[in-house]
Structures are given as structure tokens and as C-alpha cells.
Amino acid sequence: MTYDVVVLGSGPGGYASAFRAADLGLKVALIERYKTLGGVCLNVGCIPSKALLSVAGKIRSAEQTDKGISFSKPTIDLEAIRQHRQTTVDTLTNNLALMAKGRHVDVYYGEGKFVSTTAMTVSNQKVQTSLEFKHAIIAVGSKAIKLPFIPHDDPRVLDATSALQLERIPKHLLVIGGGIIGLEMATVYQALGAGVTIVELGNQIMTGADKDLVRVFQQANKDKFNFLTQTQVTDVTATPESLKVSMTNKDDGFSLDVDAVLVSIGRSANGNTSNIAEIGVKTDDRGFILTDDQGRTSVEHIFAIGDVTHGPMLAHKAAHQGHIAAEVIAGHSAHFQALAIPSIAYTYPEVAWVGLTEEQAKTQNIAFKTAVFPWSASGRAIAAGNAAGKTKLIYEQKTERLLGAGIVGDHAGELLGELTLAIEFGATLEDIALTIHAHPSLHETIGLAAELGAGTITDLPNKKALLSHSN
Known part of the structure; x- marks a missing residue:
């Protein structure tokens, strides 16, 4: 079989590039080593974890x-x-399988x-x-x-995939790695009854987000998790009764006996597989x-997208790269010239950021400034009992053009879309402040943060107006 494009x-x-190429009239084959389409994200990653986080959210709300x-x-019915x-x-x-069939994309299951x-083999049993x-x-x-x-090989040692199976809820779970994946799974297991300790080698959890956003998350979860930053795990020893975890920090060495360990220290690219090199x-x-x-790539007619390329390992980045590759081939x-790629931790509260931190x-x-609107001044957040949050805009000092943004609070990830679009369009504080936001709403905090920076706010003391009067 000869194809215009093999993905x-x-x-x-992968499926975004295959479907886009097919829509552009190309003959396409899509290869998947497992039995279903969707890769890690749909099968053992972002989608199943969000299903479990929705359950955790209902438990947290009920508390x-x-x-x-x-x-x-x-x-709890596991x-x-x-x-x-x-x-x-x-x-x-x-649904993916149906869309592949509808687009006449030939799917091959195997390695x-x-x-x-110019040639490839696909092998299965x-x-x-x-x-x-x-x-x-x-x-x-x-x-x-x-x-x-x-x-x-000990069943009490979990990774991001096995943790999703929820075989049991341990009395004490230790999570190695304070990144988004580890924190999301910690959120699920804590809501279902586990005591959770999170160990992070760096000086803050959720590396990549601004510290002030992370502090709000940690304060909201101080009674839920035990956070150990600047701490390194040096050994894990299995005994019949427990897993003995040895650690060191800047002061001393110590150990904890736990019932399960989740290893979530990051991911490595698969570029050294499939005879690629x-x-x-x-x-x-x-x-x-x-x-x-x-x-x-270095071979002119071969392209690469997603986690196997440089940049954030995010599904939405991969999908956009896939569209670009298919269009270039056609x-x-x-x-691919994205100014802003959003990041979201689907924790409670959510932490989301985009553009420059x-x-x-x-x-x-x-030269930049920030404008921060506290949710303690948001009518919608107060009414919902979720005032522990903030909306922050980072903007260029001279032009007031938006450079980045961060939100921590309920539905922060959903609120980030407006700010991602604003960065891509080169919006200024005035552009955002003059856009009418519904009241009372959480997305109103974006407009109010812009008004605060622009000096037109009436929902908080206006420091710019006070300074102008004093002069």
C-alpha cells in the first residue's frame, strides 16, 4: 500500500494531523500500537484523569x-x-474510530x-x-x-497510568514529583480517602507557574496534603508491611513508611524508538x-509533532502542530507561531497560566507590571463561597500590551481562553478593560484586573487616581 501520508x-x-490531511484530499494511513485510537491522552492520561477529578470535585464540594x-x-464505590x-x-x-472511517483514513493497529x-512496517500478533x-x-x-x-514491579508502586486504575485507595500515598500530573492524581486519591504526602525536589510545587498562584493553591490544601519541597527521594525499600521511603532535605535525612508510592517526575520523548534515528x-x-x-525534520518529507518535539508536552500543542504539518504536506x-500555549492544573482550586510568567x-x-484582582472582591466568588483565588495580568510597562496571565480559583482553566486570545491578538489593558464582562461572573475578574492596571477601576481603591490627585 502506498500513501500520501503515514502518521x-x-x-x-496524530489523529489531528491524519484527519486534517484527509480533509485536504490526501490518502492517509494512521498507525497505532495499542488496540484503540487516542494515544496516552485519551486512553491513560488527560481524559480518564479528568473523569476521576470530576468525582473528586463533587466530594470536595460536599465537604x-x-x-x-x-x-x-x-x-465510595470504586x-x-x-x-x-x-x-x-x-x-x-x-468516536475517533468512527471519524477515521468517515474520512477514509486507513487505520493499522500494531508497532x-x-x-x-519511504517505507514502514506495522507488526502485531x-x-x-x-x-x-x-x-x-x-x-x-x-x-x-x-x-x-x-x-x-511492586504493585504498591504506581505511575500515572496504573494510578488511574484505582485498584485500591491506600491509607498513606506518597507522590514523588509536585508537577501537574502528580498533583491531579493526589487530588483524586485524597478525595477518595487517602492521606497524601507530596515530595518535590525543587523549591516549589507546580514548577512553571508563578509562586503567588501556587501559594493560593497550597493554602487552600494545607489540611489536605503534606507538602515537602526541596526534598529528594533517595531510596524506596519494599517490605511486606509497607514501602520505606528514604529522603533528604537541606537539613537532614529521614524516612517515611507509606502504603503506596506514585512516581510522577516527568516524561521523556520517544524519539529513540521506531527506527527513527x-x-x-x-x-x-x-x-x-x-x-x-x-x-x-532533517529528512525533508518526514515531519514530527507533539511530545517527541521540543516545547511543552501538552495535547493542545500537539494538535495544532498536527494541523500545520498536514497543511504543509498538502x-x-x-x-507554528503560537505566542501563547495555556497550561492548566485541574486541581482544587484550579491553577492556570498562559504567555509569559x-x-x-x-x-x-x-520591563513589565502586574495587575492582580483578588477574588475576595468578586461578587460571584463570594456568593459561591470560593473567594480564595486571584486573577493576574502581566503586561508591558510602556505599551500596556498583555504578555501573560495567571488565574487560580474555581474554573480557572475555562477562564483562560479569553486571555490566550488577547495575547494572540496583541491586546492591551485598555482593550480588555473596555470589553464589557457580565456581572456577577468569574470572568468579570479579568476585566476588573485590566481596569485595575489601567487605572479605571471602581470596585477597588484606585491607586492611579489617588496618585494623580496627590500630584
Whole structure:
């Protein structure tokens, strides 16, 4: 079989590129090593974790008893929760299969390997198939990083995939790594009854977000989690009774006996698989494939997208890269030139940010200011009992052009869309402040933050007006 495009990997980037290429009239094959489409994200990543987080959110909401209503302790049915997770996954993966069929994309299930720059084999337990192609898009993603001193074969040692199975809820779970994935799974397990300790090697959890946003999250969860930052796990020893975790911090060494350990220290690119390097596609020493802004690799007719390329390992980045690669192959002039790629921690409260953080602006020597609107002054947040949050705008000092933004609070991820669009459009504080936001609403805090920075706010003391009068 000969194809215009063969796509290796059916995650959000892979299926997006395959479907876009088919819509542009190309003959497309999509290769997936597992039995369903969707890759890590849909099957064992972002989608099932959000299904479980929705359950955790309902439990967390029921725990809030300050509004004249109280609920009894919830009854946890793990089998029903697992079924909800799987039904969510099955719905989306089945839809993908239907869309592939509707677009006449040929799907091959098995392990794909390059045998040359124009040919590939797909092997499974039944048969090996040979495919020839004019172009290829590599979307093989990434895998979880493992620590060599951890007994990974012990069922009490979890990774991001096995943690989603909810085989049991441990009395005490230790999470190694304070990134988004670890914090989201910690949120699920704590809501379902586990005591949780989070260990982070760096000086803050949720690396990449501004510290003031993270502090709001930590304050809201001080009674839920035990946070250990600037702490390194040095050994995990399995005994019949427990897992003994040895750690060191800046002051001393110590150990904890826990019932389970979740290893969530990041992911590594899969660029050293599938004979990718053997056919001349250049990778760096960490397995990332080198590409230009069209996704083109060192082999001109082969493209790469998603986690296997440099940049944030996010599904929405991969999908946009996939569209670009398909369009370039179809002869369109397209480039990946995103100014802002949003990041969201679907925790309670949510933490979301986009564009430049304060730390990044400082590193780039950009003269900037911030405008922060506290949710303690938001009518909607106060009425909902969720006033522990803030909306922050980071803007260029001279032009007041929006450079970045961060939100912590309920539905922060949903509120971020307006700010991502504002950065892409080069909006200023005045543009946002003059946009009428509904009252009372959470997204109103974006307009109020802009008014605060622009000096037109009436919902808080107006420092700019006070200064102008004093002068």
C-alpha cells in the first residue's frame, strides 16, 4: 500500500494531523500500537484523569458545610467510579474510530517501524504489513521517567497510568514529583480517602507557574496534603508491611513508611524508538526530534509533532502542530507561531497560566507590571463561597500590551481562553478593560484586573487616581 501520508501514533497530535490531511484530499494511513485510537491522552492520561477529578470535585464540594447545608460522609464505590472513567474513555475513542472511517483514513493497529525514508512496517500478533509513503508524520509521544532505585514491579508502586486504575485507595500515598500530573492524581486519591504526602525536589510545587498562584493553591490544601519541597527521594525499600521511603532535605535525612508510592517526575520523548534515528531523522541527546516551525525534520518529507518535539508536552500543542504539518504536506503555507500555549492544573482550586510568567519576563529583561484582582472582591466568588483565588495580568510597562496571565480559583482553566486570545491578538489593558464582562461572573475578574492596571477601576481603591490627585 502506498500513501500520501503515514502518521505514526494516534494521540491528539496524530489523529489531528491524519484527519486534517484527509480533509485536504490526501490518502492517509494512521498507525497505532495499542488496540484503540487516542494515544496516552485519551486512553491513560488527560481524559480518564479528568473523569476521576470530576468525582473528586463533587466530594470536595460536599465537604464545604458553610452555606447552611451539610452532607454525610460519602460512600465510595470504586467499581462504579472505574466504570465512569472507562465509559468516558470508550465514548471518545469510539468516536475517533468512527471519524477515521468517515474520512477514509486507513487505520493499522500494531508497532510501526521505519525500514527506510519511504517505507514502514506495522507488526502485531497476527501479521506484518508493509506501507510505502510520500510523507510521514511522527507522533510517537513520550513515556514516564522511571527512577532506578524504585521497585517498579511492586504493585504498591504506581505511575500515572496504573494510578488511574484505582485498584485500591491506600491509607498513606506518597507522590514523588509536585508537577501537574502528580498533583491531579493526589487530588483524586485524597478525595477518595487517602492521606497524601507530596515530595518535590525543587523549591516549589507546580514548577512553571508563578509562586503567588501556587501559594493560593497550597493554602487552600494545607489540611489536605503534606507538602515537602526541596526534598529528594533517595531510596524506596519494599517490605511486606509497607514501602520505606528514604529522603533528604537541606537539613537532614529521614524516612517515611507509606502504603503506596506514585512516581510522577516527568516524561521523556520517544524519539529513540521506531527506527527513527536509523533513517537519518536527527534527535538530540534527550530523544527529542529536531524540527523547524513547520514540523519538518532533517529528512525533508518526514515531519514530527507533539511530545517527541521540543516545547511543552501538552495535547493542545500537539494538535495544532498536527494541523500545520498536514497543511504543509498538502502544499499550504503554514507555520507554528503560537505566542501563547495555556497550561492548566485541574486541581482544587484550579491553577492556570498562559504567555509569559513573571519569572520568564524577568529572565528576558522585559520591563513589565502586574495587575492582580483578588477574588475576595468578586461578587460571584463570594456568593459561591470560593473567594480564595486571584486573577493576574502581566503586561508591558510602556505599551500596556498583555504578555501573560495567571488565574487560580474555581474554573480557572475555562477562564483562560479569553486571555490566550488577547495575547494572540496583541491586546492591551485598555482593550480588555473596555470589553464589557457580565456581572456577577468569574470572568468579570479579568476585566476588573485590566481596569485595575489601567487605572479605571471602581470596585477597588484606585491607586492611579489617588496618585494623580496627590500630584
